[in-house]
Amino acid sequence: MKKKVFMYGLCLLGTLCTLSAKEKKGQLLYKDAKVPVEQRVEDLLSRMTLEEKVLQLNQYTLGRNTNVNNIGEAVKEIPAEIGSLIYFDRTPNLRNHMQKKAVEESRLGIPVLFGYDAIHGFRTIYPISLGQACSWNPELVEQACAVSAQEARMSGVDWTFSPMIDVARDPRWGRVAEGYGEDPYTNGVFAAASVRGYQGDDLSAEDRIAACLKHYVGYGASEAGRDYVYTEISGQTLWDTYLLPYEMGVKAGAATLMSSFNDISGVPGSANHYIMTEVLKERWGHEGFIVSDWGAIEQLKNQGLAATKKEAAMRAFNAGLEMDMMSHAYDRHLQELVEEGKVSMAQIDESVRRVLRLKFRLGLFERPYTPLTTEKERFFRPQSRATAGELAAESMVLLKNANGVLPLTNVKKIAVVGPMAKNGWDLLGSWCGHGKDTDVEMLYNGLAAEFKDKAELRYAAGCKQDGDDRSGFAEAVEAARWSDVVVLCLGEKMTWSGENASRSTIALPTIQEALAVALKEAGKPIVLVLSNGRPLELNRLEPICDAMLEIWQPGINGARPTAGILSGRINPSGKLAITFPYSTGQIPIYYNRRKSGRGHQGFYKDITSDPLYPFGHGLSYTEFTYGAITPSVTTLKRGEKLTVEVVVTNTGSRDGMETVHWFIADPYCSITRPVKELKHFEKQDIKAGESKTFRFDIDPEHDLSFVNGDGKRFLESGEYHILVKDQKMKIELLN
Numbered sequence: 129m130k131k132k133v134f135m136y137g138l139c140l141l142g143t144l145c146t147l148s149a150k151e152k153k154g155q156l157l158y159k160d161a162k163v164p165v166e167q168r169v170e171d172l173l174s175r176m177t178l179e180e181k182v183l184q185l186n187q188y189t190l191g192r193n194t195n196v197n198n199i200g201e202a203v204k205e206i207p208a209e210i211g212s213l214i215y216f217d218r219t220p221n222l223r224n225h226m227q228k229k230a231v232e233e234s235r236l237g238i239p240v241l242f243g244y245d246a247i248h249g250f251r252t253i254y255p256i257s258l259g260q261a262c263s264w265n266p267e268l269v270e271q272a273c274a275v276s277a278q279e280a281r282m283s284g285v286d287w288t289f290s291p292m293i294d295v296a297r298d299p300r301w302g303r304v305a306e307g308y309g310e311d312p313y314t315n316g317v318f319a320a321a322s323v324r325g326y327q328g329d330d331l332s333a334e335d336r337i338a339a340c341l342k343h344y345v346g347y348g349a350s351e352a353g354r355d356y357v358y359t360e361i362s363g364q365t366l367w368d369t370y371l372l373p374y375e376m377g378v379k380a381g382a383a384t385l386m387s388s389f390n391d392i393s394g395v396p397g398s399a400n401h402y403i404m405t406e407v408l409k410e411r412w413g414h415e416g417f418i419v420s421d422w423g424a425i426e427q428l429k430n431q432g433l434a435a436t437k438k439e440a441a442m443r444a445f446n447a448g449l450e451m452d453m454m455s456h457a458y459d460r461h462l463q464e465l466v467e468e469g470k471v472s473m474a475q476i477d478e479s480v481r482r483v484l485r486l487k488f489r490l491g492l493f494e495r496p497y498t499p500l501t502t503e504k505e506r507f508f509r510p511q512s513r514a515t516a517g518e519l520a521a522e523s524m525v526l527l528k529n530a531n532g533v534l535p536l537t538n539v540k541k542i543a544v545v546g547p548m549a550k551n552g553w554d555l556l557g558s559w560c561g562h563g564k565d566t567d568v569e570m571l572y573n574g575l576a577a578e579f580k581d582k583a584e585l586r587y588a589a590g591c592k593q594d595g596d597d598r599s600g601f602a603e604a605v606e607a608a609r610w611s612d613v614v615v616l617c618l619g620e621k622m623t624w625s626g627e628n629a630s631r632s633t634i635a636l637p638t639i640q641e642a643l644a645v646a647l648k649e650a651g652k653p654i655v656l657v658l659s660n661g662r663p664l665e666l667n668r669l670e671p672i673c674d675a676m677l678e679i680w681q682p683g684i685n686g687a688r689p690t691a692g693i694l695s696g697r698i699n700p701s702g703k704l705a706i707t708f709p710y711s712t713g714q715i716p717i718y719y720n721r722r723k724s725g726r727g728h729q730g731f732y733k734d735i736t737s738d739p740l741y742p743f744g745h746g747l748s749y750t751e752f753t754y755g756a757i758t759p760s761v762t763t764l765k766r767g768e769k770l771t772v773e774v775v776v777t778n779t780g781s782r783d784g785m786e787t788v789h790w791f792i793a794d795p796y797c798s799i800t801r802p803v804k805e806l807k808h809f810e811k812q813d814i815k816a817g818e819s820k821t822f823r824f825d826i827d828p829e830h831d832l833s834f835v836n837g838d839g840k841r842f843l844e845s846g847e848y849h850i851l852v853k854d855q856k857m858k859i860e861l862l863n
Contacts, residue, residue: 158493159237165488169481175236178473181480182462184211184238187419187453190226191217202226208234211483212419212451215242215285218251218562220498223284227496239492241483243287243340243419246561247306248272249683250279251507253556253563254516255523256625256661257292257318259680261308261705262746263522264787264811266321272519273325275512276561278335282506283562284498286490287338289386289419291322293373294343297718299706300353302629305558305661305681307348309705310718310743312369313806316376323380331383332491334499341377342386343421345403346370350390353715354630356427359390363837364799366392371403371839375412383416383486387449389424396431398424399440404448407839417450417482425455437461442470450479508567513685520682521689522785525702526747527666527676533653534675535696535749536613542585543611544572545604545647547593547640548619548659554593557661557681558626567684571617571657574687578695586610590647593621594637601646608650615694616644616673617657622681625661633712635665648672657690663708666740678702696749701785701811703746710740719743720802744789750780750816757850757857765862766828766843773823774852778814787811788822791851792832797844799836804851807831824850828861 157163158172173181188206190213203226206213210230215223223242230240248254254272263269273291280288292306293315308318319341326339346366349359361370374385387404388397397403398420408414425444426437434440441457442465452458465471487493526534536542548554552568576585590604591597608614618640623629635641647654656673658664661681670676677700679690692698709717714732717739724730731737755775764770776786788811791804808824808831826832833843843861850857 161494165485168488168493169484172236172238172484173477173481176480178463178466178476180209180236180238181476182458183207183209184480184483185451185462186210186456186459187212187214187243187451189214189216189454190242191215191222203229209238210240212241212243212287214453215244218283220282220284220500224497231496238484239487239496241287241487241490241492242285243289244280244285245290245559246276246280246285246288247290247292247559248557249516249561249563250276250283250285251562251567252276252279252512252516253560253567253683255520255680255682255686256305256557257308258305258661258706259523259682260519261314261318262525262680262702263519264703264705264809265519265522266317268515268519268522269318270321270325271515273322274328274335275509275515277326277328277337279506279512281335281337282498282501285337286492287340287384288326289340289342290326291319291339291377292342293319293377294346294348295370295373296348296706297716298348298350298353299634299662299709300631300712300715301348301350302355302558302625302631302662303348303627304706305625310707311705311720311806312372314705314809315373317809319373319377319382320380323377323382327381327383331489332494334495338383338486338490340384340386340419341374341382343388343390343397344374344385344408344418345388345397346392347388347390347397355628356389359392361392367835367837367839371407374408378408378412378414383489385414385416385418387418387420387424389421389427391431396428396433398449399428399433399443399447401447409448411839415482416486417479418448419451420444420449420453420455422453423455425449425452425457438465441465445471445479446475450482516683516685517689520679520686521692521698523680523682523702524689524693524700525678525704525745526693526700527678527708527741527745528670528673529675529747531674533613534655534677534694536583536655536694537696539612540583541611542575542579542583543604543607543614543652544575544585544587544617545590545607545614546617546643547589547591548617548657549587549589554619554622555659555681555686556622556683558622558629560622563684569685569687571687571690574691575615575694577688578691578697590643591639593619593640595639598639598642601643604643605646605650608647608652611652614647614650614652614654615657616647616654617659618644619659620661622661633665634662634709634715635712636669641668644669644672655694663706665709665712667710670740699749699782699784700746701748701787703744703787704741705743707739707743708741708745710736710738714739720805722800722802748780748784748786750778750782750784752784752786752814753777753779754853754855757852757855759850759857759859762858763860763862764828766845769828770826770859771823772826772850772857773821774855775819775821776812776814777819778816781816783813783815785811785813788852790824793849793851794832794834794844795847795849797834799834801834832861
């Protein structure tokens with residue numbers, strides 16, 4: 129912190145030395161694009177009044193009413209000095225009207241920062257993030273985020289509230305759909321990929337936007353999967369599970385973070401000085417700012433931390449939360465708190481400095497307005513659609529394929545049944561940006577195109593997604609009897625997952641399971657296609673179905689990849705980034721648990737204690753054979769590194785992609801560790817008969833060490849295990 133203060137002092141000194149010469153020429157220093165950003169920030173900050181500074185720390189909304197006749201009224205209600213707006217329109221016209229007011233009618237002409245929730249796409253909607261993680265292809269996710277950035281920036285949005293990287297181990301929590309699964313490292317890898325995709329190398333580029341890591345931190349630990357509620361997180365678990373993805377995202381250059389709703393062991397995330405100031409700013413050196421979640425500051429009253437909105441503003445701001453999203457706590461109370469000495473002017477300046485820094489980095493002072501373009505120019509570019517289809521294909525996970533029923537290579541009659549077969553809207557998933565159901569190709573249409581001139585299709589809905597109307601069962605069963613195979617399309621509505629979508633059970637509604645039972649009586653093979661935003665309880669459906677394909681909520685371009693996998697044109701390569709429990713009653717169940725004191729006891733008496741499908745599960749149409757793990761050394765000293773390799777051979781008859789997951793295990797440690805921890809993964813395309821080498825370069829200080837309850841890493845000598853698939857190799861670390 130002292131170093132930062134010194135640097136800011138130098139910036140201010142430089143500003144003062146050059147200010148007079150610049151102003152004599154009639155040019156304000158902060159408006160000169162040739163001047164370094166930090167000097168511009170300090171110059172502008174020195175000119176601002178307290179009222180102007182406070183307004184920079186608030187975020188309102190714009191664009192909920194898109195009637196063009198209301199543009200003037202909408203802009204009129206918002207102060208020209210406002211710091212940020214959540215922008216709900218998808219054209220830049222309204223944004224530019226508001227920006228013109230900010231630039232031309234405010235005293236200093238500070239542009240507004242426009243944000244929006246482009247979680248898995250802006251208009252070209254990609255698979256939900258949980259599905260993306262199952263691709264194990266960070267490069268492809270980076271490409272998808274770059275498309276979102278291009279569409280958003282051209283539509284008037286500079287900043288997205290994405291990625292969400294909450295480690296989530298309770299699929300009853302609806303927001304599990306928005307993150308990358310149950311593993312900390314996986315969330316961190318995809319956090320970094322998303323940041324690169326959104327921000328690129330130059331935030332001021334016309335096709336890049338600022339990223340926002342959310343929700344900082346521990347939101348995914350909500351008790352019983354109920355949204356917004358209390359989380360009990362020890363210091364140890366905070367560091368070894370929940371903070372890692374955020375650290376990796378910050379190191380990747382994430383411009384901002386969003387505070388979490390949840391109360392963390394008695395201190396709500398939005399008023400938690402330890403995580404926002406001590407960890408994020410002082411330890412990790414983050415130079416961006418934190419925005420609250422919607423209304424989170426005012427909700428400190430509901431959580432019992434603050435008696436009034438004014439007190440809530442004081443607690444949140446002093447803890448390190450720079451921007452108030454829609455609580456109207458800062459705009460109403462910060463100035464008064466400064467005057468009362470309860471908030472320091474130095475802290476106000478530091479917070480405003482962080483907001484201004486991002487606006488300069490985004491190039492908003494040079495290009496405050498978004499050029500007007502057509503929707504055709506902004507959305508659904510051919511490469512964007514292609515990326516959507518490729519990511520959807522790699523995200524899909526073949527859960528079961530009994531007796532090789534898939535691919536469907538020699539069938540002539542296919543019954544396409546179920547409430548998801550001709551449903552475009554729910555394939556988009558929650559937080560679908562500006563996506564429309566008319567943008568989505570329905571599963572039935574994808575199958576019809578795939579099997580044209582190869583097989584005849586017959587459709588029957590069978591039932592709706594919920595309710596108890598079985599009047600369509602007879603038609604569905606008749607179609608099944610006519611067919612060679614039944615493609616049964618079941619799943620969730622888009623509103624069943626996402627924010628405020630907690631569920632007491634992760635099973636599909638009874639009506640959908642009953643439809644499967646009825647179809648089974650036809651005696652034909654059943655291929656179950658699942659579209660959902662969370663792991664499902666499938667223990668009753670699994671015995672009924674011969675094959676099961678998890679397609680998640682795949683976005684606009686999931687139908688052709690689904691059909692391509694069923695036909696065999698595409699070899700499935702997805703693997704689960706989250707465990708599928710055998711039943712809801714097993715939750716929480718995840719791969720990297722700690723060991724039990726009695727490994728031979730403590731199991732459920734009425735059901736299995738094993739998951740139905742574990743983390744990393746996913747089938748292919750080919751076979752991959754793993755060679756032995758080959759280490760460069762088996763004994764090493766501190767400061768030395770090692771490399772481990774494994775050769776994987778495609779011994780089947782089809783080309784395919786395989787993901788190798790590298791785990792480590794520390795069997796004995798002064799702080800007990802999970803049974804195994806994912807440390808590296810790699811996906812490669814392997815042609816039939818070909819072999820590929822997968823490699824993991826291990827730095828013991830990084831890959832074998834652990835973290836204590838205060839975030840300090842330590843490395844102990846002794847035995848470690850490297851695990852790949854069903855292999856375990858021992859290495860020894862000496863003093």
